[in-house]
Amino acid sequence: MARRPRHAPLRVLLNNRLVGRLSKAASGAIEFRYEVVGTNNHYRIAEVQGRHFLQTGEAAGVPKKLVQESIEMVAATAEAALGKTEGELPNRFPEAIHTSVKAAVIQRLHSLKVS
Incomplete structure (x- = not known):
């Protein structure tokens, strides 16, 4: 029986700085994990809100x-x-x-x- 390929998390960069990783959960849902220290750093794609982009932009100096x-x-x-x-x-x-x-x-x- 063939094994399902395991995909490595996709690194998300902003201004050449790692801000998070996209990965596929066992349930099939896409997850985004922030690399920013000091905030809740785990969101499912459907839970990402505008303020999360602001926080990430701020951390990256945008x-x-x-x-x-x-x-x-x-x-x-x-x-x-x-x-x-x-x-x-x-x-x-x-x-x-x-x-x-x-x-x-x-x-x-x-x-x-x-x-």
Whole structure:
């Protein structure tokens, strides 16, 4: 019987500084572990919020305004992509799937907003 390949964690760098690692949990979920000392350093992808990007940016010396602008740009791009996708879906595409995915994307975008 073939063994499943074990994937090494993916190192996440910001300004040439290690800020965390992405890995796959036994459950199949993607996990992100921060390397920043002094904070809760373990988040599942679905639990990452905008403030986590601010904290990581601060630790890496990235200006807060730049991090906020980057998050806003990602949100605007995602909203535009949703609109484009809606226009390109086949007529028979199941409405329930489209509605579910769109709601999940919008929910994630709201969790990334920072003030």
